[in-house]
Amino acid sequence: MKKGYKVLIIDDSEEILRAYKKFFRKKNYIVSTASNGLDGLKILEAEPCDYDLVITDIVMPNISGVGIISIVKKKFPDILIIAITGWGEHPEMLASEAEADLVLDKPIDLSELDKLIINLLESKKKLL
Amino acid sequence: MQKGPPVIGVSRAINKICDLVDHVADTGLNIIIAGETGVGKEVIAQNLYQKSPRCGKPFVKVNCAALPEGLLESELYGYERGAFTGAEQKKRGKFELANGGVLFLDEIGDMPILLQSKLLHVLQSGEFAPLGSEKEFKTDTWLIAATNHNLEDEIKNKTFREDLYYRLNIIKISIPPLRERPEDIPHLLNYYIGVYTSKFNNRSILQPSQALLNKLTEYHWPGNVRELQNVLKRVLVIGDWDEIIDELDFSGSTHEISEQEQVRTDQSIPASNHFFFKNGEKPDLKSFSLKEIKKKALDKVEKEAISYVLEKTGWNRSKASKILQISYKTLLYKISDLGITPPAG
Numbered sequence: 307m308k309k310g311y312k313v314l315i316i317d318d319s320e321e322i323l324r325a326y327k328k329f330f331r332k333k334n335y336i337v338s339t340a341s342n343g344l345d346g347l348k349i350l351e352a353e354p355c356d357y358d359l360v361i362t363d364i365v366m367p368n369i370s371g372v373g374i375i376s377i378v379k380k381k382f383p384d385i386l387i388i389a390i391t392g393w394g395e396h397p398e399m400l401a402s403e404a405e406a407d408l409v410l411d412k413p414i415d416l417s418e419l420d421k422l423i424i425n426l427l428e429s430k431k432k433l434l
Numbered sequence: 435m436q437k438g439p440p441v442i443g444v445s446r447a448i449n450k451i452c453d454l455v456d457h458v459a460d461t462g463l464n465i466i467i468a469g470e471t472g473v474g475k476e477v478i479a480q481n482l483y484q485k486s487p488r489c490g491k492p493f494v495k496v497n498c499a500a501l502p503e504g505l506l507e508s509e510l511y512g513y514e515r516g517a518f519t520g521a522e523q524k525k526r527g528k529f530e531l532a533n534g535g536v537l538f539l540d541e542i543g544d545m546p547i548l549l550q551s552k553l554l555h556v557l558q559s560g561e562f563a564p565l566g567s568e569k570e571f572k573t574d575t576w577l578i579a580a581t582n583h584n585l586e587d588e589i590k591n592k593t594f595r596e597d598l599y600y601r602l603n604i605i606k607i608s609i610p611p612l613r614e615r616p617e618d619i620p621h622l623l624n625y626y627i628g629v630y631t632s633k634f635n636n637r638s639i640l641q642p643s644q645a646l647l648n649k650l651t652e653y654h655w656p657g658n659v660r661e662l663q664n665v666l667k668r669v670l671v672i673g674d675w676d677e678i679i680d681e682l683d684f685s686g687s688t689h690e691i692s693e694q695e696q697v698r699t700d701q702s703i704p705a706s707n708h709f710f711f712k713n714g715e716k717p718d719l720k721s722f723s724l725k726e727i728k729k730k731a732l733d734k735v736e737k738e739a740i741s742y743v744l745e746k747t748g749w750n751r752s753k754a755s756k757i758l759q760i761s762y763k764t765l766l767y768k769i770s771d772l773g774i775t776p777p778a779g
Contacts, residue, residue, distance in 0.1 A: 344450075368605065369458065370606070372604050373604045376461065377463075
């Protein structure tokens with residue numbers, strides 16, 4: 307597989323972040339993590355051109371996942387964004403309205419997620 | 435609009451809030467500001483507005499707890515001439531007046547459920563209809579809502595719509611009470627002493643001594659910054675700190691000690707007296723659920739507390755809800771849910 311896609315994962319659960327980190331590092335992604343929306347946003351602002359993808363939880367302290375999607379789509383339109391929801395349909399609908407590239411329900415099958423990400427990134431490349 | 439007051443404080447919480455405000459002020463995304471009464475929710479709303487591209491456009495405030503349902507509806511959306519008896523002239527609603535700017539909905543937790551549905555519709559469609567109008571109008575309003583209620587609890591109690599909550603809660607700014615950030619107290623005192631000194635003809639407030647300052651920092655400030663402002667205003671009138679300090683009720687500051695005492699009392703209760711042991715029998719381990727026990731314990735304590743306050747207020751529910759610091763609606767729900775009944779006769 308292609309090496310070195312850079313991904314930022316935002317989730318308020320340390321455990322989930324650890325699991326993602328471990329998995330994506332194994333798959334040769336360059337991984338950063340943040341435990342809330344504001345910290346995630348600051349990481350993106352620090353290196354705006356660097357990231358290929360953001361994976362975000364929806365329900366989080368300070369800036370929610372929906373907030374992150376809206377801000378990223380406006381300020382960094384080249385970054386793909388995947389929203390992960392676990393709290394019923396309302397936030398899920400909001401995530402789609404905010405134009406997340408993909409909205410997935412918890413629990414997530416990580417190898418399935420990896421395939422979806424590769425598809426997303428490849429099809430974006432074809433468009434360019 | 436007049437420039438709002440700055441955010442004063444050096445605590446980690448305040449720095450974090452300022453950081454958050456700087457990052458989201460230009461987004462126009464819906465925001466909920468949560469915090470106890472008097473912590474400065476409106477100050478944060480004004481700061482957001484002033485740092486946003488909407489600064490200079492209208493900043494319109496509506497207090498959702500101050501008006502009865504029908505009035506609140508016409509206040510928000512306006513009405514057409516002849517919409518109802520007495521509507522002799524068309525009236526523009528706050529949504530229309532705030533167009534292009536900010537609509538600050540204070541006490542959103544007190545908004546009646548029917549109006550919550552209407553607000554949800556406006557947020558989903560970006561359109562609203564004045565009462566009696568057949569037309570919907572587009573609105574470009576940045577909605578900032580504030581509450582001192584725990585909206586998550588209100589959702590559980592079915593007094594706040596979950597879908598509206600998620601639509602408002604795109605960004606949440608929580609302001610902790612003053613007693614959780616005592617390092618801000620000297621800075622707030624200093625700032626407001628300056629403000630009031632220049633406002634009231636340079637009548638000076640004596641700078642508090644270090645001992646006094648320590649005492650003020652220890653105080654638990656149930657009314658938060660608003661209470662601090664009122665204390666300073668009283669000092670300005672009376673001219674004497676000691677008298678004002680004597681008036682403050684320091685009993686709430688010693689809650690740590692009373693908690694310890696509580697633990698000691700709890701330990702002294704023999705296990706068989708716990709309420710989940712029915713009639714002194716040992717519980718059935720097959721249906722032993724900690725969650726269930728927790729709920730029962732909580733219900734029991736809540737029932738006792740609410741009954742006590744209702745008794746003390748002679749069943750004045752409005753007064754009781756204020757004392758308990760829950761909304762009137764929540765109180766009514768709790769009374770029926772917990773099966774609290776007024777004394778006979």
